[in-house]
Amino acid sequence: MAAIDRITENHILIVDHDRVTGASLRGLLAAEGYAVTLCEAGSEALAQARCVSPDLVLLDVFLPGMDGYEVCRAFRGDPALAETPIVLLTALGDRDSWIKGLEMGADDFLSKPVDRVALLARVRAITRLNRFRRLRAEPERPQQSEQQLRARLHDLELLNSQILRTAHALEETVSTRTSELAAERDRIRAILEALGEAAFVTDTRGLVQYANPAAADLTGYEREELVGVHLNRWHPDRRVEQVFDRLAQDPGSPLKDLWWEGELVGRRKDGSYFDAMLTIAPLPAPLQPDRAIGFVGVQRDITPLKEAERMKHRFASNVSHELRTPLSVITLLSGNLDALGERLSPEKRSAMIKDIRRHAQVLDELITDVLEMSSIDSGRLSPELQILDLAPLLRDEMQRLAPLAERRQQQLTAGGDASLMVRADGRQLRRVVRNLINNAVKYSPEGGHIDCRWQRLDLHPDPAPDQRWPGVERLAPGPWAAMSVTDDGIGIDAADQERIFERFYRVNSQSNIPGTGLGLAITRELVQLQSGRVALASTPGKGSVFAVYLPVCLPVLA
């Protein structure tokens, strides 16, 4: 049976004087896997047939020289070719040709122009029958009477129309089903394309066959670069490889054992890393739902979530560390005071009490920071806006903070417009200034110089960048009350500059300097609450400028 089913073994000889028809028939049949020989004349056809023993001859009636009937008779008269099935190609509805053809030994007819579906159905049926016949070495065909021939012709016509009907019905079913499948495929593709999460389809080994645009965005590869590569290119994780290994070792693995979901770290094309939540699910075969033919994967970028978690942990450990240090100093000093009591000189005692106070102050500031942040979060910190002069406020704050700088032998200078009216919350502004000066002191070496400036800026549209006033080019045109704190400290590199206003963010290399990573976040929130802006310019190793811009309070004209 296998030998009969192998289409490639079927050889068809086309005999047609019309080259265009011949070539089109040949193309059609060759596309279906038949071996095809094309001849233009009867004598040539007979010679070829002796060489290739065709399984079927498609024979045009109108041939130059020997016509189709004569060729047919010659086939039947040659013992080597007598059994070869012959289908005559005749003009449409030419019954006389059909009868004559049957008399000459033809097996069937097709009208020209040839119907593609009818031809393929006929060819398939006849070549199959011929294979059977060859295998069974059928005895010689007896002579047929005219009545028998007419009866056979009638049967053939019936068979012909039946085949045509079935073939058309089949073709319709196939085309409906094909368009349904195509619509379904397009729908799924459209969903995957629009999906915000990265999705891909792999074969059973994990080689990517499809990746959606979000997968390209997440991994930094072009979509074409992803196709054909293994998933471990951007998920170098043993747990992922094990899913594919499991299927490779046991192709009959139950589908439920081929699911995997977990958090892992992915690597982008540029070598940077991202946190992902990945789900891998087996794709069942369409007709064998128990068997996997590949995998579909969906991955979500959870980097911001993980980063927030990491920050929370960093913050918790920072806060507890920051709390513990002053607390232990306070505990130690107060214990000493208690134990040594009268034995301490009054100077020593007062120095210890001062230290206790100072550390209590640090504790107080830390708790204030955390509480302030949580007030901002809950929206409880609405500013009490009033018209005030920024110049005396800043001068006053500088005086208060001078001892802080003196302790580190730093020079603190200040200066600006004699008066600068703003509409702001004075308490919150003092907090902002304290944060900036505190940082300048903390992140500058001993003996450094810190300068605080303030002035009114009247901005035109598209102002040029100004080193003294970072970020002015992003401000709306008009009058602004500007204030800056400049230091010649350690500076901040570009990548960190983008992030230092985030809550809990601290530059790693400065982890030995105490802090909670909340000061600048609070500063920005407070300034924004007063419709202001914060900006910064910094050069690592040289120093930083932090600037605050507040809307100027214009004098009311009577």
Ligand code: ADP
């Ligand atoms: P903290 O100082 O408590 O860590 P901040 O929010 O005030 O938190 O500052 C965030 C980070 O920004 C600091 O950890 C520090 O690395 C950096 N930074 C802030 N101000 C300066 C400055 N003037 N010079 C250099 N680095 C600074």
